[in-house]
Amino acid sequence: MAIFPNPSRIRAARRVAGVMLLLACLGGSLPSRADDARAFSVQGFGTLGAARTTSNDVEFVRDLSQPTGIGNEWSAKVDSVLGVQAAWRVAPEFEAVVQAISRYGSAGNFRPEVAWAFVKYDPAPNLAVRAGRLGTEFFMLADSRWVGYSFLTVRPPGDYFWYLPFYSIHGADVAFTVSLGDSLIRSKAFYGLSNGKIPLADQKWDIEGSPMAGLYVEYQSGPWQVRGSYANIRFENDLPLAANLKQSLNYDLKPAQAAFLSTRNKLTHYYSLGVLYDSGPWQAQLMFNHIRQGSHALENSSGGYGLLGYRVGQVTPFIGYSWIRSREKDRLVTGDPMADAVTAYVMSDSHSDQKTTFAGLRWDVLRNVAVKAQWDGIRGDENSYFPYRKEDRARWDGKLDVFSLTVDFIF
Amino acid sequence: MKARRPLFLSVCCWLLAMPAMLHAELVVVVNARCGVAAMTRSEVINVFFGRNRQFFNGIAVEPVDLADAHPDRQRFYNSLVGKDLSDVNAYWARQVFSGRMPPLARVASADEVLRWVVSHPGGIGFMDSTKVDARVRVVYELGQ
Numbered sequence: 088m089a090i091f092p093n094p095s096r097i098r099a100a101r102r103v104a105g106v107m108l109l110l111a112c113l114g115g116s117l118p119s120r121a122d123d124a125r126a127f128s129v130q131g132f133g134t135l136g137a138a139r140t141t142s143n144d145v146e147f148v149r150d151l152s153q154p155t156g157i158g159n160e161w162s163a164k165v166d167s168v169l170g171v172q173a174a175w176r177v178a179p180e181f182e183a184v185v186q187a188i189s190r191y192g193s194a195g196n197f198r199p200e201v202a203w204a205f206v207k208y209d210p211a212p213n214l215a216v217r218a219g220r221l222g223t224e225f226f227m228l229a230d231s232r233w234v235g236y237s238f239l240t241v242r243p244p245g246d247y248f249w250y251l252p253f254y255s256i257h258g259a260d261v262a263f264t265v266s267l268g269d270s271l272i273r274s275k276a277f278y279g280l281s282n283g284k285i286p287l288a289d290q291k292w293d294i295e296g297s298p299m300a301g302l303y304v305e306y307q308s309g310p311w312q313v314r315g316s317y318a319n320i321r322f323e324n325d326l327p328l329a330a331n332l333k334q335s336l337n338y339d340l341k342p343a344q345a346a347f348l349s350t351r352n353k354l355t356h357y358y359s360l361g362v363l364y365d366s367g368p369w370q371a372q373l374m375f376n377h378i379r380q381g382s383h384a385l386e387n388s389s390g391g392y393g394l395l396g397y398r399v400g401q402v403t404p405f406i407g408y409s410w411i412r413s414r415e416k417d418r419l420v421t422g423d424p425m426a427d428a429v430t431a432y433v434m435s436d437s438h439s440d441q442k443t444t445f446a447g448l449r450w451d452v453l454r455n456v457a458v459k460a461q462w463d464g465i466r467g468d469e470n471s472y473f474p475y476r477k478e479d480r481a482r483w484d485g486k487l488d489v490f491s492l493t494v495d496f497i498f
Numbered sequence: 499m500k501a502r503r504p505l506f507l508s509v510c511c512w513l514l515a516m517p518a519m520l521h522a523e524l525v526v527v528v529n530a531r532c533g534v535a536a537m538t539r540s541e542v543i544n545v546f547f548g549r550n551r552q553f554f555n556g557i558a559v560e561p562v563d564l565a566d567a568h569p570d571r572q573r574f575y576n577s578l579v580g581k582d583l584s585d586v587n588a589y590w591a592r593q594v595f596s597g598r599m600p601p602l603a604r605v606a607s608a609d610e611v612l613r614w615v616v617s618h619p620g621g622i623g624f625m626d627s628t629k630v631d632a633r634v635r636v637v638y639e640l641g642q
Contacts, residue, residue, distance in 0.1 A: 182600060222597055230598075
């Protein structure tokens with residue numbers, strides 16, 4: 088579908104690009120002054136990535152925000168990113184932060200966007216309140232999914248994070264820490280309206296304005312960190328199914344089907360439990376999640392991953408295993424076989440049942456530059472379609488290998 | 499025999515202290531007026547990783563770190579948590595770019611660390627033990 092470029096959006100994109108460039112230039116010339124209480128600092132991160140798969144039966148994406156993915160030819164599309172962040176400490180307890188990021192996103196291009204823009208207020212040392220456009224921590228580590236330098240693997244394990252296309256909210260969060268001597272308890276609660284669109288075939292699912300709320304409690308003791316979290320979102324809009332079906336199958340969605348598959352005002356719940364172990368050369372992560380979808384159009388799922396890495400000199404080899412399994416919901420039975428088949432087809436689009444073994448290494452070549460290589464062996468059921476793009480259902484057998492190379496850096 | 503024991507012990511202590519004299523140890527210091535006398539390893543880790551931002555008596559911590567290029571930075575994190583600087587920088591990249599917290603203030607030399615700690619009520623930093631003076635208090639010793 089041809090989307091006419093909206094002139095105001097192009098102007099906005101140019102402004103963001105200009106700001107990024109300006110910030111990057113300032114970053115080179117303005118070292119942050121440690122002693123200056125009104126310090127202004129600019130920092131950035133980026134990834135230059137290349138990845139390919141072993142199949143053209145589906146397109147592989149990094150997450151659900153990407154409208155098209157990659158096949159069996161090397162592509163820099165899914166993992167490459169550049170982010171620039173400016174922070175201004177207005178007063179000792181007030182800080183303003185803006186982050187602009189350019190990556191392949193829901194618009195199908197690398198148009199820069201403002202990832203976060205918020206004011207942080209610390210009324211007490213262990214209490215922080217933020218308001219504005221904020222990253223969401225639906226799951227542990229979810230708010231730094233694009234900062235490749237900050238983690239061991241090439242990208243966060245998809246089986247765990249794929250169902251999470253949300254990046255930011257317009258709202259507020261409160262975080263506090265209670266010190267228990269050697270150990271700590273930390274907690275954060277957030278509420279806001281989501282910001283963004285999720286590509287769905289040739290259409291976009293507009294989730295803008297959907298209320299999101301969440302809470303986590305975390306216990307940290309020595310090398311151990313354990314977190315339990317809950318979050319939910321109430322979708323503001325229906326999936327763009329009618330337009331998609333009209334276009335792809337020339338099918339007119341009937342009111343009964345539309346009502347059955349509606350996502351509007353449906354609440355989806357996200358539960359997760361994560362354990363991190365980080366001691367000397369060892370790094371380990373174990374995470375579980377469960378997602379209960381309020382709509383019939385999206386299946387409930389459970390997923391998780393385990394990751395283990397050990398540093399030897401400047402090289403950290405790692406291995407991991409992740410999985411996701413979604414459960415079919417009751418089908419709609421209207422007595423019209425054609426209609427029921429179409430409904431079932433739509434419902435099956437969110438099905439996933441696969442396990443991924445991954446292994447690779449991170450090599451810290453220079454200070455603040457890491458090179459990574461990784462293999463992902465995805466072994467799934469042939470009807471595991473989520474979250475791939477352009478799946479050829481007749482040929483897809485659920486098995487896919489992904490090879491990735493990245494250079495991650497911070498500046 | 500009994501009379502010789504103190505002498506023997508002091509010789510042992512002196513011998514044990516020898517390596518420290520050859521290569522001075524790193525210590526964590528706070529502003530002498532902040533009311534903190536000693537800290538555990540975990541407490542020091544929590545402060546330098548930005549997890550805990552106040553001392554037990556409620557005073558806000560104001561930690562200062564060294565620039566990457568300073569050899570004591572690698573020594574400090576290596577003996578504190580057994581981590582390479584790349585790991586420490588990766589940790590901070592996550593904190594900073596997720597918008598959770600700003601990085602610690604950084605200075606280029608031990609003299610500047612001393613100046614920072616003395617001039618901030620909750621100042622805390624690490625330095626070579628030979629640089630310590632009466633205006634700061636050693637709250638944790640890292641050894642070699």
